[in-house]
Amino acid sequence: MGTKPLTYEGCNFLRQRLILATLSGKALKIKNIRSKDDNPGLKDFEASVIRLLDKITNGSNIVVNETGTSLLYHPGLLIGGNIEHECNLQRSIGYFLEVLMCLAPFTKKPLHATLTGVTNDQVDPSVDMIKLSTLPVLKRFLGTDDGLELKIVKRGSAPEGGGEVLFQCPCRQKLRPLHFTQPGKVKRIRGVAWVTRMAPATANRVVDAARSVLNTCLPDIYIYTDHMKGPQSGKSPGFGLTLVAETTEGGFYAAEMASNPKGSDKGPTVPEDLGKQAAVYLLEEIFKGGCVDSVSQGLTTLLMVLGQQDVSKVQTGQLTQYTIQYLRHIRDFFQVLFKVEVDPVKEEDEDLKKGGEKLLLTCVGVGYSNLSKKVS
């Protein structure tokens, strides 16, 4: 409390700052949040994230000024346990789930969170995508998938939502260092074509269109159709496709596409176009390559820093803007700098055309230990 809080300006990367402040125990002050905007201050979904943080911590002190343009956050201890949270409908559950996945391994009790809201939209990574690509990364750091689960109880499309997700994660005293520099080759593609409050044939049309693109590359493709009925299908109609490519070394590349929400200015989405576009996005993600995909880069770098005092190394594709900012924030909160170098292409692999430029991220963990967790 006595130390001077880290101060930032603006509304960008609010989640990153809150997560890192919670994990590092440092106070955080954010000023000028949309101070020049017509609708100044924190938005509802940001306030919802702060409420979620308040639920999984104990002793946090959050002060927001009257206009919502300034925030002072003194983090408490991560307790975890059973929590229920109604996520704001402006963003999907994936937006909130990313926060929980960063904090869940360091809680006092294993996290058992029930989140309600929008499961699939066009802005944030959907619950399916997180389940297929980010959860395996978390599993690598935890060492086991025992007690790690992400279940879609109800599916709710944007804009009205109505979905429900169950997230369970065990807590650890220390995380394992990561050495993942050889992604291997893509061996199979899996996917989920989901439909809510629409004809089930729509999912088949999406699958056929996606297969028409992907079958030219490899034969092992299986796309499930998920058509939920009644109360399990949420409140809004919609459909979409989430694809994931699995490599021989256990890397996952995910891509997805969702239909325009009801009442959108863009009009209705054609299922065939959506299927093909999702397949193209997946191929682009495979081209970027690396051992973790674009969505999981941020979580990977964070958990590398929070690991034991050992060297962690991972190969990635091109860094996203979100990851680059994550690295800057990690430097501010943990004083850890990553070594970022281009992974040179071997001479024998030059003819294989292994996609875009690959980077090697190397860091030494801070030896973060979960003091709250009881040692049995």
Next chain:
Amino acid sequence: LKKSKSKLSDKTMSGELNRDMPSKQKKLDEVVKGQQVESDSDSSASENDSESDSEQDVGVTVEENVTKDDKTDNNSALRQKLMQLSQESWTEESRRIEFQRQDEDEGVDELEKAIRGDHSRKTVEEADMEVELDGSLHWKHDLASQAAANFRQRQADRVNYRKLIYGKDEG
């Protein structure tokens, strides 16, 4: 020679020799002048041509010698040798002059090239082309500047990720 002697002796007998003498001399002069003109005009005259010319000249001298029947054989032989020597010396001199002129022309060309080269600096590609055309290796030419240019190009292509992520202070 015997045949030509006999022919010429027949001619002298018939009184044609005295009338032909000035014409022969003229021919001889013309031949010499023609050779000089040729040597002036055609700088790349081959050796075969000059040999054939000398043969013709020898023939002419023989004819000239034979026309003077009243003189002794020794004198005629001496004359013949002298003429041959003079012809040989002339041909050598003319060749030397030709070679000198060729050398002078080549020297002028090289000088002109050098002057042009000073005025217009050659690009690296042109230099490479010259290296290829010459067939000789000039790869050691201007190594420092080449290395500097390559280094700058590599640095421009390469992204400094440390600087990109953490800014200048952390570089």
